[in-house]
Amino acid sequence: MAAKSPDFAPTNRKQALRGRIVVLHAFQMLCPGCVSQGIPQASRIQAVFAERELVVIGLHTVFEHHAVMNADALQAFVQEYGLSFPIGIDQPSTQGNVPLTMQAYGLRGTPSLVMLDREGRIRLNHFGPIDDLPLGALLGQLVAEAPAHADEEGIPDPRPPGHGDGQANAGCDSGICARALQLDS
Amino acid sequence: MAAKSPDFAPTNRKQALRGRIVVLHAFQMLCPGCVSQGIPQASRIQAVFAERELVVIGLHTVFEHHAVMNADALQAFVQEYGLSFPIGIDQPSTQGNVPLTMQAYGLRGTPSLVMLDREGRIRLNHFGPIDDLPLGALLGQLVAEAPAHADEEGIPDPRPPGHGDGQANAGCDSGICARALQLDS
Amino acid sequence: MAAKSPDFAPTNRKQALRGRIVVLHAFQMLCPGCVSQGIPQASRIQAVFAERELVVIGLHTVFEHHAVMNADALQAFVQEYGLSFPIGIDQPSTQGNVPLTMQAYGLRGTPSLVMLDREGRIRLNHFGPIDDLPLGALLGQLVAEAPAHADEEGIPDPRPPGHGDGQANAGCDSGICARALQLDS
Amino acid sequence: MAAKSPDFAPTNRKQALRGRIVVLHAFQMLCPGCVSQGIPQASRIQAVFAERELVVIGLHTVFEHHAVMNADALQAFVQEYGLSFPIGIDQPSTQGNVPLTMQAYGLRGTPSLVMLDREGRIRLNHFGPIDDLPLGALLGQLVAEAPAHADEEGIPDPRPPGHGDGQANAGCDSGICARALQLDS
Numbered sequence: 001m002a003a004k005s006p007d008f009a010p011t012n013r014k015q016a017l018r019g020r021i022v023v024l025h026a027f028q029m030l031c032p033g034c035v036s037q038g039i040p041q042a043s044r045i046q047a048v049f050a051e052r053e054l055v056v057i058g059l060h061t062v063f064e065h066h067a068v069m070n071a072d073a074l075q076a077f078v079q080e081y082g083l084s085f086p087i088g089i090d091q092p093s094t095q096g097n098v099p100l101t102m103q104a105y106g107l108r109g110t111p112s113l114v115m116l117d118r119e120g121r122i123r124l125n126h127f128g129p130i131d132d133l134p135l136g137a138l139l140g141q142l143v144a145e146a147p148a149h150a151d152e153e154g155i156p157d158p159r160p161p162g163h164g165d166g167q168a169n170a171g172c173d174s175g176i177c178a179r180a181l182q183l184d185s
Numbered sequence: 186m187a188a189k190s191p192d193f194a195p196t197n198r199k200q201a202l203r204g205r206i207v208v209l210h211a212f213q214m215l216c217p218g219c220v221s222q223g224i225p226q227a228s229r230i231q232a233v234f235a236e237r238e239l240v241v242i243g244l245h246t247v248f249e250h251h252a253v254m255n256a257d258a259l260q261a262f263v264q265e266y267g268l269s270f271p272i273g274i275d276q277p278s279t280q281g282n283v284p285l286t287m288q289a290y291g292l293r294g295t296p297s298l299v300m301l302d303r304e305g306r307i308r309l310n311h312f313g314p315i316d317d318l319p320l321g322a323l324l325g326q327l328v329a330e331a332p333a334h335a336d337e338e339g340i341p342d343p344r345p346p347g348h349g350d351g352q353a354n355a356g357c358d359s360g361i362c363a364r365a366l367q368l369d370s
Numbered sequence: 371m372a373a374k375s376p377d378f379a380p381t382n383r384k385q386a387l388r389g390r391i392v393v394l395h396a397f398q399m400l401c402p403g404c405v406s407q408g409i410p411q412a413s414r415i416q417a418v419f420a421e422r423e424l425v426v427i428g429l430h431t432v433f434e435h436h437a438v439m440n441a442d443a444l445q446a447f448v449q450e451y452g453l454s455f456p457i458g459i460d461q462p463s464t465q466g467n468v469p470l471t472m473q474a475y476g477l478r479g480t481p482s483l484v485m486l487d488r489e490g491r492i493r494l495n496h497f498g499p500i501d502d503l504p505l506g507a508l509l510g511q512l513v514a515e516a517p518a519h520a521d522e523e524g525i526p527d528p529r530p531p532g533h534g535d536g537q538a539n540a541g542c543d544s545g546i547c548a549r550a551l552q553l554d555s
Numbered sequence: 556m557a558a559k560s561p562d563f564a565p566t567n568r569k570q571a572l573r574g575r576i577v578v579l580h581a582f583q584m585l586c587p588g589c590v591s592q593g594i595p596q597a598s599r600i601q602a603v604f605a606e607r608e609l610v611v612i613g614l615h616t617v618f619e620h621h622a623v624m625n626a627d628a629l630q631a632f633v634q635e636y637g638l639s640f641p642i643g644i645d646q647p648s649t650q651g652n653v654p655l656t657m658q659a660y661g662l663r664g665t666p667s668l669v670m671l672d673r674e675g676r677i678r679l680n681h682f683g684p685i686d687d688l689p690l691g692a693l694l695g696q697l698v699a700e701a702p703a704h705a706d707e708e709g710i711p712d713p714r715p716p717g718h719g720d721g722q723a724n725a726g727c728d729s730g731i732c733a734r735a736l737q738l739d740s
Contacts, residue, residue: 030628030635035590041318048319065635068628076620080585080727133226134233136321137328144329172635215450220405250450253443258400261435265400265542357450411688418689503596504603506691507698514699 017120021054021142024114026061026090026102029069029077031110033175037129038111039081044132045139046085053143058087061102061110063179066092098179109178115139118147128176202305206239206327209299211246211275211287214254214262216295218360222314223296224266229317230324231270238328243272246287246295248364251277283364294363300324303332313361387490391424391512394484396431396460396472399439399447401480403545407499408481409451414502415509416455423513428457431472431480433549436462468549479548485509488517498546572675576609576697579669581616581645581657584624584632586665588730592684593666594636599687600694601640608698613642616657616665618734621647653734664733670694673702683731 025042027034039058046056062069071089078087090099105114108127115124115138124138171178210227212219224243231241247254256274263272275284290299293312300309300323309323356363395412397404409428416426432439441459448457460469475484478497485494485508494508541548580597582589594613601611617624626644633642645654660669663682670679670693679693726733 030631032636044316044318048316048322065631068623068625068631070623073623073628076585076623080620080732081587082727131229131233132317133229133321136318136323137233137325138321140322140325140327141329142325143322144326172637177635215446217451250446253438253440253446255438258438258443261400261438265435265547266402267542357452362450414686414688418686418692501599501603502687503599503691506688506693507603507695508691510692510695510697511699512695513692514696 017055019118019147020052021049021118021139022116022120023054023056023139024059024105024116025056025085026059026105026107026110026112026114028060028062028064028110028177029074030065031175031177032172033129033177034111035081036175038113039083041130041132041135042085043083045135048136049139049143054139056085058083058085059090059101060087061090061099061107061112062092063098063102063110064177066097102179107179109176111176115142117142117145127178202240204303204332205237206234206303206324207301207305208239208241208324209244209290209301210241210270211244211290211292211295211297211299213245213247213249213295213362214259215250216360216362217357218314218362219296220266221360223298224268226315226317226320227270228268230320233321234324234328239324241270243268243270244275244286245272246275246284246292246297247277248283248287248294249362251282287364292364294361296361300327302327302330312363387425389488389517390422391419391488391509392486392490393424393426393509394429394475394486395426395455396429396475396477396480396482396484398430398432398434398480398547399444400435401545401547402542403499403547404481405451406545408483409453411500411502411505412455413453415505418506419509419513424509426455428453428455429460429471430457431460431469431477431482432462433468433472433480434547436467472549477549479546481546485512487512487515497548572610574673574702575607576604576673576694577671577675578609578611578694579614579660579671580611580640581614581660581662581665581667581669583615583617583619583665583732584629585620586730586732587727588684588732589666590636591730593668594638596685596687596690597640598638600690603691604694604698609694611640613638613640614645614656615642616645616654616662616667617647618653618657618665619732621652657734662734664731666731670697672697672700682733 023042023045025038027038027042029035031038042056042058045054060069060074074087074089088101090101092099093103105112105122105125107114107125111128113124113126113130113135114122117123123142208227208230210223212223212227214220216223227241227243230239245254245259259272259274275286277284278288290297290307290310292299292310296313298309298311298315298320299307302308308327393412393415395408397408397412399405401408412426412428415424430439430444444457444459458471460471462469463473475482475492475495477484477495481498483494483496483500483505484492487493493512578597578600580593582593582597584590586593597611597613600609615624615629629642629644643656645656647654648658660667660677660680662669662680666683668679668681668685668690669677672678678697
């Protein structure tokens, strides 16, 4: 991942996620739909599932207002909202507004939810709100899957899919922020 | 089941539920917590899961105000609230207020949620509200389970467990209606 | 009023309402929008305003399912939902489904809210949901009005307006129950 | 006011507010209770009341995380949340964290709501959440009041009251941010 994660040192990150389901919550701190829905839902996921089964990781995928959604602002945000899951900062691109992990996963905007199973395979890549009941059902199915090669070395890096289909319009209609696709390099 | 179900004729009921997960939602039409939470949640379950995987069945377990929560009143209620899952009426007891299926399952009050897996085994017997996320996770796990004997004859009748632990106080605090346990025979 | 009110004896009803704002909440116990929105709002009004200023009165205006929304059923409903404002039962018509007070006020369905000022004049006759903020603003304006003839005998009976404009379709779309207008005599 | 308001030029500000009710909503852009409750409520007030009667003014009273809740960050926030009421930035103190208008009004934290009547007198100074119904009732009463000296010159500057009673603990429990009182000079 291109993200800088303050909670998982590079040397043991794969170790920490070995055999666990990973829920990646991509957000921006000034995205209304992230604040009202996505982030509280990520916290609920963290509360409902056992840590040994599933880990929630936030990813601050800033693709607009870069100057004011910096690391210091994020730290204040995390403190005020009392978030306790680890949050990585997506690495800015040198060639456009869309940060590198956001590009790699083909995320269409924020909030987005990416689910990786115990094998590190992407099982969901969803942009926009999703209800708790179908979300819980998906996660319950992943939990029920036995790890295929539990004794193998490490977890394969998730291979990001091709870029998104790009139907979303840029901007923050209804509190959901879609990125401007021409910025996608 | 002691319930009279208008939607599943006795002769083909087992057939209809063969190999499917069954979510039994026990309610009373004048129970506030059922109307505000339990019944809408049962409808959401019905909407999220495929019919060939999971069936939602309502069970009208009247244990108070029997005279006014009769079959005609229930029919008007179902029409006004636009419910589309099948609803059975729990058979009244000749010896007390608690109807027979409610006794057999040891239900402590309404709303209660009972989940049966594909094999007909009880996997949840829950009294009171439950959030969509953990509920979805449980259902997702049941969906992920392959039927053990898919080719066998019918589905075994669920064997009701022993009676509940009975800590609930009688009455409708917070909209949740607990039955008076002395009525439990 | 054609309503039978258990809380205000006929001989002192006018006395009890003298100089006070009256909020009349017309509902049916099996109307979804009444149960989820109208009735809780009526209870909030009762809680926010001083009794000497404003009185909330429920009016059970049954215009469908008459057999099952009877006085006994209403009593069980009121008990289960813990309602503490007085509730009158609108007097059935001998010529149609719409009860007499509902006809007299030209109410279009349930929930409906009728507000009478200190002089007994109708200041609002509203069908369907209404947000708390504009509702509170209207009530605050009525509270701010000094009684014009505070020393006069009694409060004039509110003269019901002409019948409603009748655009509502019969049925319970979106939980709001509109009466069938052909029943209006 | 010590606030810098981008929407009311100093020379005509009194003119613009002449004879109107003023609702001052004090907030911080990273205060959870402001984002989830206070700011949406301020927008509802703006939508319900006529502009010639009542004006809503936001006041960004930053008393923590000053570096990241700066004017540029506020501008991005206002854009993303689609706020259309004018917002002033409270002037920082040279002697502590609490900005000058916040001190002058004795505000205890964010969100706070200050209501001024047509005469410019403070009629409410409230810290924390407040329900729409009592809030609407208060505003309705203010709207019902005729201006006492409608033909006089301008509106008197609201004289801030003595400092608050100071019982609030510093921090953001339950999403409501109270200022540390020792910073109050």
